[in-house]
Amino acid sequence: MADTPGASEPSLDEQIAAYQREFQDLDPQVEKVVSALSRLNRRMHVAYGRQTAELGISNAEWEVLKALVLAGAPYHLGPGDLAKRLGLTPAAMTHRIDRMVAEGLVTRERDESNRVRVIVGITEEGRGKWLEAMRMATVFEEELLQDLSGEERGRLGEMLTRLLRRVEDAQPDAGGRLSDLD
Amino acid sequence: MADTPGASEPSLDEQIAAYQREFQDLDPQVEKVVSALSRLNRRMHVAYGRQTAELGISNAEWEVLKALVLAGAPYHLGPGDLAKRLGLTPAAMTHRIDRMVAEGLVTRERDESNRVRVIVGITEEGRGKWLEAMRMATVFEEELLQDLSGEERGRLGEMLTRLLRRVEDAQPDAGGRLSDLD
DNA sequence: GCTTCGAACTTTACTGTTGAAGTCTTCAGA
DNA sequence: TCTGAAGACTTCAACAGTAAAGTTCGAAGC
Numbered sequence: 033m034a035d036t037p038g039a040s041e042p043s044l045d046e047q048i049a050a051y052q053r054e055f056q057d058l059d060p061q062v063e064k065v066v067s068a069l070s071r072l073n074r075r076m077h078v079a080y081g082r083q084t085a086e087l088g089i090s091n092a093e094w095e096v097l098k099a100l101v102l103a104g105a106p107y108h109l110g111p112g113d114l115a116k117r118l119g120l121t122p123a124a125m126t127h128r129i130d131r132m133v134a135e136g137l138v139t140r141e142r143d144e145s146n147r148v149r150v151i152v153g154i155t156e157e158g159r160g161k162w163l164e165a166m167r168m169a170t171v172f173e174e175e176l177l178q179d180l181s182g183e184e185r186g187r188l189g190e191m192l193t194r195l196l197r198r199v200e201d202a203q204p205d206a207g208g209r210l211s212d213l214d
Numbered sequence: 215m216a217d218t219p220g221a222s223e224p225s226l227d228e229q230i231a232a233y234q235r236e237f238q239d240l241d242p243q244v245e246k247v248v249s250a251l252s253r254l255n256r257r258m259h260v261a262y263g264r265q266t267a268e269l270g271i272s273n274a275e276w277e278v279l280k281a282l283v284l285a286g287a288p289y290h291l292g293p294g295d296l297a298k299r300l301g302l303t304p305a306a307m308t309h310r311i312d313r314m315v316a317e318g319l320v321t322r323e324r325d326e327s328n329r330v331r332v333i334v335g336i337t338e339e340g341r342g343k344w345l346e347a348m349r350m351a352t353v354f355e356e357e358l359l360q361d362l363s364g365e366e367r368g369r370l371g372e373m374l375t376r377l378l379r380r381v382e383d384a385q386p387d388a389g390g391r392l393s394d395l396d
Numbered sequence: 397g398c399t400t401c402g403a404a405c406t407t408t409a410c411t412g413t414t415g416a417a418g419t420c421t422t423c424a425g426a
Numbered sequence: 427t428c429t430g431a432a433g434a435c436t437t438c439a440a441c442a443g444t445a446a447a448g449t450t451c452g453a454a455g456c
Contacts, residue, residue, distance in 0.1 A: 041299055042284070044375060050284040055348050061367045062355050066258070068374035073255040074301075075381040076248070092442085102224070102232040112404060117223055119256070124443050126406055131442095148404050148451045166237050173244050175384070179376050185243045188373050192250035193226060194361050199257040202357070274412085294434060306413050308436055313412095330421045330434050 044068060076176070083168040087161050093132055097162040100138065100154045107154045110143075114152060137161065226250060258358070265350040269343050275314055279344040282320070282336045289336045292325075296334060319343065 042050065044067060051058050077091065084094045099117045100107045109117075115125035129152055132138045137158035143149035154162070177185055224232065226249055233240050259273070266276045281299045282289045291299075297307035311334055314320045319340035325331035336344070359367055 044378065047284060050286060053286065054283050055345075055352075058348075058352060059356070061364070061371060062352070062359055064371040065359065065367060065374060066355050068371060068378050069251065069255060070258075072374055072378050072381065073251060075378070076252075079381065079384075101236050102229060104232065104235065110404075111406095121444055122405065123407080123445080127442070146404095146452075150405065163237075166240075170237075170240060170244070173248050174241070176377055176380055177244055177247065179380060180373060182243070184373060185247060187369070189243060189246040189250060191362060191366060191370050192247060192254060195358055196226065196250050196254050196257070198358055198361060199254065199261065202261075292434080293436095303414055304435065305415075305437080309412070328422075328434095332435065 044071065079172055080169060083172065084165055086168075087164055089135075089137070089161055089165075092128060093135075093137060094162070094165050096128060096132060097137065097154060097158050097165070100152070101159065101162050107159075108151050111150055111152060132158075226253065261354055262351060265354065266347055268350075269346055271317075271319070271343055271347075274310060275317075275319060276344070276347050278310060278314060279319065279336060279340050279347070282334070283341065283344050289341075290333050293332055293334060314340075 044064070047067060048060055048063055051063055052060060080094070081091045084091050089097075095118055096114060099114055100109055103109050111125045111129060112122055114120075114129075115122045118125070120128070129138065129140055133140050136155055139153045139155060141151050141153075143151050180188065226246070229249060230242055230245055233245055234242060262276070263273045266273050271279075277300055278296060281296055282291055285291050293307045293311060294304055296302075296311075297304045300307070302310070311320060311322055315322050318337055321335045321337055323333050323335075325333050362370065
């Protein structure tokens with residue numbers, strides 16, 4: 033039997049051909065954009081996951097560190113706010129912070145000016161890991177885009193943000209599931 | 215205190231500004247592409263999730279149905295193969311199939327010509343749900359891309375597949391985590 | 397100054413995924 | 427034909443996430 037060695041993942045073109053076979057009124061151009069976008073995102077996450085694993089942290093932990101650093105000095109955020117930014121439930125955030133405190137990546141203390149609130153901060157170690165992860169990520173991203181000219185990168189970014197604006201207008205709520213990498 | 219109403223999710227531009235503030239040697243053009251891609255993907259998943267929920271199935275279940283239909287007639291795949299295509303472990307696949315059999319979306323039987331193997335097939339109901347989901351998804355995708363001209367869509371698809379080729383060459387293995395939507 | 401409401405976080409119970417161990421079947425060699 | 431090895435799936439224990447109930451503190455009304 034030739035042709036289906038491991039039969040694992042069909043190529044993008046094979047997949048689009050299959051879609052057209054099974055669902056006639058499909059615009060292959062649209063499908064190509066959507067499918068490529070999705071696959072690309074997945075592959076990128078795999079790559080990020082490998083890189084953060086080298087640093088001994090998970091992708092999930094990296095996201096928390098990112099949110100804290102991007103918040104700006106003094107790099108403090110409450111669990112609820114973190115949860116919103118990462119698209120998690122508060123309960124999940126509590127658990128994730130538990131683990132990260134245990135690993136020494138972040139600190140957790142009560143806000144003495146309002147004892148209902150909790151303040152999560154980043155430790156030196158956490159900041160160091162974030163920085164390392166950023167270095168690796170930017171190298172990877174530069175490699176990823178190496179085939180695109182400066183002008184193409186600009187056009188690509190512009191088109192993607194145009195699409196993004198379209199979805200965000202359509203679903204202004206939630207922000208849902210920010211758990212990704214950006 | 216003005217300016218930070220709910221402090222939930224920073225806009226894309228705010229986020230990129232924060233990156234530049236905290237990590238100088240960052241190419242904002244690259245970061246814009248990467249961040250927009252990631253956010254867009256997330257938003258799309260939220261949208262798909264809402265649509266499949268209307269049909270009474272989960273996104274996870276939709277993925278299984280997609281894989282089966284895309285496999286082509288007779289729409290049969292083994293759990294192991296499905297797991298590879300969806301980027302799950304075989305164990306997770308077993309459980310997911312359990313649930314879907316219980317819900318009448320797929321069938322599971324032993325391959326009598328090789329009793330180690332199991333054959334998962336799609337039911338009429340499963341195929342119907344897949345079709346409905348496809349109809350909704352294509353409407354959504356068309357709306358998403360409505361601001362792009364035909365020529366722009368072509369360029370966008372081409373650039374994305376070029377990036378995809380680049381990552382796939384770099385990590386030919388795994389295919390990792392296919393769990394997404396494409 | 398109590399009381400009640402609401403906000404912010406945590407706890408609890410449950411769901412879905414993973415990794416590792418286990419079962420069953422096939423196939424190749426003695 | 428028996429035995430051993432490999433493959434395909436399942437089972438089990440541990441972990442991360444969600445939803446809903448619970449806790450604690452602060453603030454607004456009476």
